[in-house]
Structure formats: C-alpha cells, structure tokens
Amino acid sequence: MGGPGSSPCASCKLLRRRCAKDCVFAPYFPPDDPHKFAIVHKVFGASNVSKMLQELPVHQRADAVNSLVFEANARARDPVYGCVGAISFLQNQVSQLQMQLAVAQTEILCIQMQHETTLQSHHQVLELDQDDKALLPHSSNNNINNCNNSYNLGYAMSSGQLMSNFASPSSIMQMQMQDPLKQESLWT
Amino acid sequence: MNPKRCAACKYLRRRCPKDCIFSPYFPPSDPDKFACIHRIYGAGNVSKMLQQLPVQTRAEAVESLSFEAKCRVEDPVYGCVGIISLLQTQIQKTQTLLARTQAQIAVAQAKHSQTQISEFM
Numbered sequence: 302m303g304g305p306g307s308s309p310c311a312s313c314k315l316l317r318r319r320c321a322k323d324c325v326f327a328p329y330f331p332p333d334d335p336h337k338f339a340i341v342h343k344v345f346g347a348s349n350v351s352k353m354l355q356e357l358p359v360h361q362r363a364d365a366v367n368s369l370v371f372e373a374n375a376r377a378r379d380p381v382y383g384c385v386g387a388i389s390f391l392q393n394q395v396s397q398l399q400m401q402l403a404v405a406q407t408e409i410l411c412i413q414m415q416h417e418t419t420l421q422s423h424h425q426v427l428e429l430d431q432d433d434k435a436l437l438p439h440s441s442n443n444n445i446n447n448c449n450n451s452y453n454l455g456y457a458m459s460s461g462q463l464m465s466n467f468a469s470p471s472s473i474m475q476m477q478m479q480d481p482l483k484q485e486s487l488w489t
Numbered sequence: 490m491n492p493k494r495c496a497a498c499k500y501l502r503r504r505c506p507k508d509c510i511f512s513p514y515f516p517p518s519d520p521d522k523f524a525c526i527h528r529i530y531g532a533g534n535v536s537k538m539l540q541q542l543p544v545q546t547r548a549e550a551v552e553s554l555s556f557e558a559k560c561r562v563e564d565p566v567y568g569c570v571g572i573i574s575l576l577q578t579q580i581q582k583t584q585t586l587l588a589r590t591q592a593q594i595a596v597a598q599a600k601h602s603q604t605q606i607s608e609f610m
Contacts, residue, residue, distance in 0.1 A: 353529075365567075368568050372557060372568060372569065372570060376538075381550045384570065385569070388569065395583065412597040413597060419605070
C-alpha cells in the first residue's frame with residue numbers, strides 16, 4: 302500500500318511520515334479507517350505495535366491486529382478494567398449456567414430414580430401375584446398392599462445404573478476453560 | 490541511587506521522586522510486573538493512562554493492565570481476547586447442554602405421569 306503515488310496507510314498518516322513500500326502497518330491499517338490505528342496507538346503506542354507485529358509470522362499479524370484493536374477499544378470504553386471487565390462478566394455467566402446445569406442434572410436423576418422405584422414396585426407386585434397368591438388363597442387387598450410396602454422399604458437402585466445414562470458431574474468440570482491463569486483470581 | 494526506588498524507576502534507571510505515579514503500584518519486590526506492562530504498553534502510555542484516572546481507581550487499572558499484558562506475552566496473537574473467545578464458546582456449549590437436560594426433564598416427567606396414570610387404570 303505504501304510507496305510513491307499511493308495513499309499512505311492510516312498509521313503513516315497519523316504519524317506524519319512517508320509510508321514505505323514495506324510498511325509493517327500498511328496491510329492492516331488502511332487509510333479509510335483512521336480510528337483503528339488511532340485507538341491502538343493511544344493505548345499501546347506505534348513502536349510497541351510495530352515490535353509486536355515484527356515478532357509474529359506474517360500470516361498471524363491480521364489476527365494480532367484485530368485483537369489489539371479489540372483490547373484498545375475495550376480499554377477506551379472502560380479505562381479502569383478494559384477487557385478484564387468483559388472476562389469477569391463472562392466468567393460469572395459461565396458459573397451461573399454451570400449451577401443451573403448441575404441443578405437440572407440433579408433433578409433428572411431424581412425423576413429417573415422415582416420412575417425406577419415406581420416400576421420396580423409395580424413389577425414386584427406382579428411377582429407377588431404370581432408366586433405368593435397361591436399360598437394365600439384368601440388374600441385381601443390389604444395384604445397385597447402391605448407386601449407392596451415391605452418391598453418398597455429399603456429399596457435403592459445402584460447409582461451406577463443411573464449415572465451411566467446421564468452426564469456425570471465431572472463433565473461439568475471438563476468444561477472449565479483451560480487457560481494459563483487461575484480462574485479464581487484474575488490478578489495472579 | 491535511592492534504594493527505595495519503585496520497580497518502574499528501577500527498570501527505567503531513573504530517580505524515583507516522592508510523587509512518582511508508579512510507585513504505589515509497582516513495589517520493588519515485583520520487578521516482573523512493570524517489565525511486562527512496559528513491554529506491551531510502554532511507560533509513557535501507562536503513565537498517561539494513570540494520570541487520567543481518579544486516584545482510587547488506579548490500583549485496579551494497574552492490575553487489569555498487568556493481567557492483559559501477561560495474556561499478551563503468553564499469547565502474542567490473541568492476548569486476553571483468546572480468553573474471551575474461549576468463555577463465549579463455553580457459554581454456548583453450556584447453554585446447549587442445559588437446554589438438552591431441561592428437555593430430558595420434560596420428557597422424563599411426562600413419562601412418569603403416564604406411568605402413574607396407567608397404574609390407576
């Protein structure tokens with residue numbers, strides 16, 4: 302973009318210098334968007350941005366510029382917290398959603414356990430009808446109900462059978478972001 | 490040289506005046522903090538930013554700048570924007586899983602009601 306006869310890039314325009322053919326800024330700061338470089342220059346400084354770009358392979362520079370522009374704009378909007386404000390907000394959102402998910406998963410476990418308990422007691426009543434009714438020729442409904450209750454008492458389905466149907470709590474932990482910085486403290 | 494220079498003035502090899510804008514936030518015990526911020530933002534820019542802020546907000550501003558500078562050093566392409574992107578993805582995935590789980594609850598509740606009704610019949 303730089304060079305004689307062509308319009309200087311936004312950086313060279315702001316810095317009031319000749320835009321060289323190999324200007325490191327030219328591919329990423331076109332002259333029709335002066336604000337983009339202005340905000341990056343204000344927060345990071347032209348020489349720092351130049352150094353950062355020169356240390357990166359060419360194919361990564363566009364992404365680097367975009368992220369620098371994003372951070373600079375965030376800092377301009379919120380001079381105290383910058384991007385960290387957004388990170389804090391999103392982390393809260395993640396925590397809330399994970400709590401809601403944990404509650405929902407617990408609820409479905411309870412429903413499933415209730416359902417299994419109901420089915421089990423129903424099957425046991427049927428077995429009682431087939432096996433024990435012969436021994437009790439004049440069994441009343443009350444006796445059958447009592448057997449119902451005794452079969453219900455102390456019944457517990459193994460949690461392993463239930464858990465295999467649902468995402469385990471550890472899967473929630475797996476969704477935690479893996480970043481180089483500890484989540485509980487933004488400042489460490 | 491004053492042995493009680495702040496980390497910033499030590500790094501910049503200059504005298505640390507009484508009203509040094511950096512000294513409350515860059516103790517000499519943590520030289521890396523200023524070094525990292527200086528590498529990304531430059532001393533002049535940080536000084537300007539702090540001067541434009543009320544005194545009671547400057548400590549928080551320095552901590553957030555330090556965090557962002559560390560992110561940028563560790564990830565020169567995306568910096569802390571990488572973390573934001575990761576969090577947004579995590580939110581989307583969790584929302585999807587939550588919606589699925591809530592749908593499972595609705596189905597399980599409907600099944601359970603049907604079972605109860607058939608028992609009464």
